[in-house]
Amino acid sequence: MKSRQFKTLLLALASVVVLGGCGAIVAQNPSGTYSPVNAVAESNDSRVLLKGADVVAYFADNKYSPGLPQFSSQYEAITFRFASAEHKALFDKAPTKYLPEFGGYCANGIAYGIPWGGDADTWKMIGGKLYIFGGQASKDAFELDEKRNLTLAESYWKAEVAGSNSFLQRVKRMILRVPHYQSGEDLSRAVAAAKTKAGGGKQ
Secondary structure: OOHHHHHHHHHHHHHHHHHHHHHHHHHHOOOOOOOOOOEEEEOOEEEEEHHHEOHHHHHHOOOOOEOEEEEEEEEOOEEEEEOOHHHHHHHHHOHHHHOOHHHHOEHHHHOOOOOOOOEEEEEEEEOOEEEEEOOHHHHHHHHHHHHHHHHHHHHHHHHHHOOOOHHHHHHHHHHOOOOOOOOHHHHHHHHHHHHHHHOOOOO
């Protein structure tokens, strides 16, 4: 590793400790097989997935729906919340059926090996599986070449991200970028160009 990259990595790791905080590190890195996860600490729950979004609602109702603390379940030391007792019962019967892919992180970020972001209200079902995105811009970028990006995300998740420490993996791939890396600005331009082309060249 080049000296400059190494120094940047050390600074980034220091930032993780100072800015990330132990609570966030613990929340995102459970010891079970479904890890790391896009989770937060809230009240008495040390690890609430997707800030409490009802994961069953995406499948059963085709919509994002906030869950309620009174309808909660634990899976792999992670708290899942649901909008109703019925949804909780469905999850308890077959939890793995309703798990978001890539731990609920932004699928577009995972295509770059980066477990970061993931807004519960920006999502898509692909092949019967739930994918979360870090906002509409990230979803648009992913859909520029959905098949390729999905293949990349699955590859990086299996090879690097699954079972890793989310903060260390994030720092690693923000410094040692993947060969196909594109910045947010690059992706925004590509999305704008694609929309212009789809509209017949009209702005």
